[in-house]
Amino acid sequence: MTDAATAPIERTKGPTRRSIERFFGNRAAMVGLAIFLPILVAIITYDWWWGSGPNEIDLRALNKGPSPEHWLGSDGVGRDVMARLLQGGRVSLIVAVVSVAISTVIGFLVGSFASFGGRVVDASLMRLVDLAMTLPPVIFLLVLASIAGTGITPTILVISLLSWPTLSRMVRARLLELRERDFVVAARGMGAGVPHLLFKHGLPNCIDILVVYATLQVANAILLEAGLSFLGLGIAPPEASWGNMLNLARSTVVLEQYPWQWMFPGAALVLTVLAINFIGDGLRDAFDPRSALN
Amino acid sequence: MTQQPYLSVRNLSKHFKPAAFSRGAVVKALQDISFDIPRGQVVGLVGESGSGKTTIGRSVLRLIEPTSGQVMLDGVDVTTLSGAQLRHQRRKMQYIFQDPFASLSPRMTIGQVLTEGLDIQGIGTRAERRARAEKALMAVELPVDAFDRYAHEFSGGQRQRIGIARALTLEPDFIVADEPVSALDVSIQAQVINLLRDLQTRLGLTMLFISHDLAVVEYICDTVIVLYLGRIMEMAPAADLYARPSHPYTRALLSAIPSPDSATRPQRQILTGDIPSPANPPSGCVFRTRCPFAIEACAGDVPALREVAPGHLRACIRDDIL
Numbered sequence: 269m270t271d272a273a274t275a276p277i278e279r280t281k282g283p284t285r286r287s288i289e290r291f292f293g294n295r296a297a298m299v300g301l302a303i304f305l306p307i308l309v310a311i312i313t314y315d316w317w318w319g320s321g322p323n324e325i326d327l328r329a330l331n332k333g334p335s336p337e338h339w340l341g342s343d344g345v346g347r348d349v350m351a352r353l354l355q356g357g358r359v360s361l362i363v364a365v366v367s368v369a370i371s372t373v374i375g376f377l378v379g380s381f382a383s384f385g386g387r388v389v390d391a392s393l394m395r396l397v398d399l400a401m402t403l404p405p406v407i408f409l410l411v412l413a414s415i416a417g418t419g420i421t422p423t424i425l426v427i428s429l430l431s432w433p434t435l436s437r438m439v440r441a442r443l444l445e446l447r448e449r450d451f452v453v454a455a456r457g458m459g460a461g462v463p464h465l466l467f468k469h470g471l472p473n474c475i476d477i478l479v480v481y482a483t484l485q486v487a488n489a490i491l492l493e494a495g496l497s498f499l500g501l502g503i504a505p506p507e508a509s510w511g512n513m514l515n516l517a518r519s520t521v522v523l524e525q526y527p528w529q530w531m532f533p534g535a536a537l538v539l540t541v542l543a544i545n546f547i548g549d550g551l552r553d554a555f556d557p558r559s560a561l562n
Numbered sequence: 563m564t565q566q567p568y569l570s571v572r573n574l575s576k577h578f579k580p581a582a583f584s585r586g587a588v589v590k591a592l593q594d595i596s597f598d599i600p601r602g603q604v605v606g607l608v609g610e611s612g613s614g615k616t617t618i619g620r621s622v623l624r625l626i627e628p629t630s631g632q633v634m635l636d637g638v639d640v641t642t643l644s645g646a647q648l649r650h651q652r653r654k655m656q657y658i659f660q661d662p663f664a665s666l667s668p669r670m671t672i673g674q675v676l677t678e679g680l681d682i683q684g685i686g687t688r689a690e691r692r693a694r695a696e697k698a699l700m701a702v703e704l705p706v707d708a709f710d711r712y713a714h715e716f717s718g719g720q721r722q723r724i725g726i727a728r729a730l731t732l733e734p735d736f737i738v739a740d741e742p743v744s745a746l747d748v749s750i751q752a753q754v755i756n757l758l759r760d761l762q763t764r765l766g767l768t769m770l771f772i773s774h775d776l777a778v779v780e781y782i783c784d785t786v787i788v789l790y791l792g793r794i795m796e797m798a799p800a801a802d803l804y805a806r807p808s809h810p811y812t813r814a815l816l817s818a819i820p821s822p823d824s825a826t827r828p829q830r831q832i833l834t835g836d837i838p839s840p841a842n843p844p845s846g847c848v849f850r851t852r853c854p855f856a857i858e859a860c861a862g863d864v865p866a867l868r869e870v871a872p873g874h875l876r877a878c879i880r881d882d883i884l
């Protein structure tokens with residue numbers, strides 16, 4: 269009953285701990301992790317345990333189906349589909365992760381400038397965001413991609429330029445609300461400038477938005493990369509990516525007679541995107557204070 | 563030698579403009595506020611919700627920009643400072659918040675909360691900052707092992723002590739305490755008030771103590787200011803104000819306090835009607851829409867604050883009452 273200063277302090281779980289526990293209690297998210305982690309490990313480590321490289325040519329195996337030597341078969345020039353699948357996954361994931369990292373940083377910075385930069389900066393940035401959001405994404409992407417060209421770096425650039433506006437809005441809304449909170453006013457009262465407020469208070473309190481957004485956006489970026497590469501605008505052969513492997517299926521011969529050449533990358537793409545979406549949804553629920561009630 | 567007051571507020575006004583593109587009137591939260599606080603004294607600021615208490619406290623500390631007026635703190639005009647000068651000035655003036663839950667970041671340990679100001683100000687080494695934070699914890703009678711815990715592990719009263727400790731870490735001379743106990747359990751309000759009073763005397767703090775409750779203010783303040791709709795109604799030494807309230811509004815507030823010696827209190831007098839909107843305050847005396855003594859002349863000019871006894875000021879045109 270008394271609030272004596274010396275009263276024992278009860279240890280309870282913090283909000284972060286509770287979020288983590290909720291995440292690990294989420295079945296769909298765990299299924300997602302169970303699918304995604306093995307894929308990730310295989311993609312990262314394959315050159316240590318898989319015999320052939322993605323661009324090695326085996327002239328004895330042209331368009332051959334799965335065999336003990338080529339588990340997932342081989343393609344029209346005798347390259348191992350398994351090796352290309354794993355290398356393609358590596359490229360697709362690198363493109364996705366790097367472009368999401370870039371767009372997350374852009375989104376956070378734009379949101380920060382808008383919320384801390386005063387009325388004029390805020391108004392102009394938000395009109396810019398409105399504009400970016402009203403551009404039809406497919407057309408925007410195609411135009412950008414044809415300007416930037418093919419290859420890993422241009423693809424990363426194109427994808428990262430497309431996805432920051434939504435995030436910057438969420439960050440701005442969160443920071444505007446945060447700015448009025450008493451503990452932020454207290455920091456101002458102790459002399460804190462914008463950098464301190466942004467990195468000591470803004471960033472830690474946006475971390476849930478950033479993590480959830482980045483996770484879901486990785487899945488999105490994998491799909492975007494696949495779409496671009498499928499159209500021949502993303503990653504160009506001979507470099508492998510899931511998208512340009514699927515590109516092979518545009519030939520009816522491959523589509524009908526050599527299904528292993530497109531089915532496996534297709535399956536890998538679908539599984540990975542699905543798994544990451546499960547994880548992202550799990551994270552969102554875990555961070556959502558309303559789900560703390562159950 | 564006449565000593566200049568530590569804090570001197572002159573003609574302070576704050577008008578909140580409606581957000582861009584939204585309809586709505588300018589809210590005149592503060593109108594022409596002037597008062598002094600001598601060094602080492604506590605001035606109480608009392609008024610109903612919405613009367614502008616927080617706005618005064620935050621304007622004085624430049625946590626919001628006043629529309630006009632002057633705030634001299636220890637001889638320096640706070641309203642004209644900027645950049646490094648303002649940051650340096652902030653070491654001298656600190657704020658204690660009303661809500662002990664909103665005022666501590668859920669993502670910082672108490673140690674981080676207590677060293678934040680020292681980090682910002684670049685005071686001391688890591689070890690010195692920690693030592694100063696621990697000293698502040700001891701000053702508010704909390705165990706030092708609170709250092710590595712998060713705010714949610716503490717009760718409201720303990721959190722409020724942490725908020726007080728944070729205000730002390732920069733070793734300020736002047737503190738604005740904005741309703742520091744009104745969010746707390748009644749059973750622990752007295753403890754926190756006592757703590758604040760002890761600290762104030764021990765450290766010789768100058769303080770602006772905000773409350774909506776005249777009874778709390780009586781105990782800790784030297785002078786009391788009664789605020790209504792952004793204007794000062796009455797200002798007097800505490801004892802004087804309670805013994806001889808001279809403004810109809812103060813009388814009404816005092817009569818609402820339950821007291822054992824009811825003989826010395828004016829008859830209970832209930833204020834009728836709502837506080838008018840600060841967007842559209844009444845002309846003349848802002849209290850006239852609820853004043854039992856209002857006459858036609860009250861709608862004319864804004865009553866000036868006049869001295870009715872030494873150090874006792876009030877803003878009412880009727881000298882024939884009270």
Ligand SMILES: Nc1ncnc2c1ncn2[C@@H]1O[C@H](COP(=O)(O)OP(=O)(O)OP(=O)(O)O)[C@@H](O)[C@H]1O
Pocket residue numbers: 578579589590591609610611612613614615616617618774840
């Ligand atoms: N940021 C703001 N924008 C617009 N109006 C505001 C803002 N802050 C305060 N106000 C208005 O100014 C007036 C005074 O508010 P203030 O918070 O200073 O009152 P208070 O006396 O502290 O009240 P309480 O006892 O509820 O804390 C109120 O009418 C309020 O609505």
Ligand code: SF4
Pocket residue numbers: 809810811847848849850851853854855856857860865877878879880
């Ligand atoms: S000036 Fe008139 S309305 Fe105002 S307090 Fe005095 S009597 Fe009441």
Ligand SMILES: [Mg+2]
Pocket residue numbers: 615616617740
């Ligand atoms: Mg207030």
